[in-house]
Amino acid sequence: MMRRRLLLAAPALLLARPALAITWRGVPAQGALVRGQAAPGTRLALDGRAVRVAPQGHFALGFGRDHDASASLSITHPEGRRETRRLPVEKRDWDVQRIAGLPPAMVTPGEAALRRITDERARLAAARGLDAAGTGFTAEMAWPARGRISGVYGSQRILNGQPRQPHYGLDVAAPTGTPVAAALPGRVSLSGDFYFFGQLLVLDHGHGVNTLYAHLSERLAREGQVVAQGERIGLIGATGRVTGPHLHFSLSWYQTFLDPQPLLPREQG
Missing domain, CATH: 2.70.70.10 (Glucose Permease (Domain IIA))
Known part of the structure; x- marks a missing residue:
């Protein structure tokens, strides 16, 4: 199963630290459950819905059968920096x-x-x-x-x-x-x-x-x-x-x- 890695650049004042990353198992697609991990303290929202992130950084995302071609992932990093990423959602054909x-x-x-x-x-x-x-x-x-x-x-x-x-x-x-x-x-x-x-x-x-x-x-x-x-x-x-x-x-x-x-x-x- 594919493992997709979303690299997030470190803020300018923290260049000495390694870049933060969100990793997940699976590919965003219609009907897919994607399980991932972020840096502890990260806050996430998918299409405006808050996503629970465990103290260790574990989280889950779900994409319905008829989800649009893209999703919006809002990220608040542990140090407070915010960004929004557009995730392509693969379309599937149904029997x-x-x-x-x-x-x-x-x-x-x-x-x-x-x-x-x-x-x-x-x-x-x-x-x-x-x-x-x-x-x-x-x-x-x-x-x-x-x-x-x-x-x-x-x-x-x-x-x-x-x-x-x-x-x-x-x-x-x-x-x-x-x-x-x-x-x-x-x-x-x-x-x-x-x-x-x-x-x-x-x-x-x-x-x-x-x-x-x-x-x-x-x-x-x-x-x-x-x-x-x-x-x-x-x-x-x-x-x-x-x-x-x-x-x-x-x-x-x-x-x-x-x-x-x-x-x-x-x-x-």
């Missing part, structure tokens, strides 16, 4: 995915179901909006389950012939009961049974980075539990809106869904 055979109520929910869905969306937004100080997001991501990739991030979904919002996760198809593990170390910020997602867990990895595991047959981790990377947290199932057993695995930076696949090893292992 169209057609899914048929879903129960009509799962495509066009009734009034009672819509009330439930509204409440569940608020709960999800609260869990995905956390800005905790943990740094589990700095670890190299591991596969949460083994199986066939049956759905990818960003594809436009057409359900029973009706266009719907893009697919914001990676689907791993496997038999019911297949183990699901934490892709990164973190804390379980949400556990529940949801209309569309079925049995789900959300893990918080710090700095707005979170992962979601949906359609489980069983949740093995409880809300508030701290889990290690690779720890078993659930079992694959077919709960919620599905056509067969699989894990829907998603990655977010706060409320922005991102593509987890570029961060995963090539082989499931």
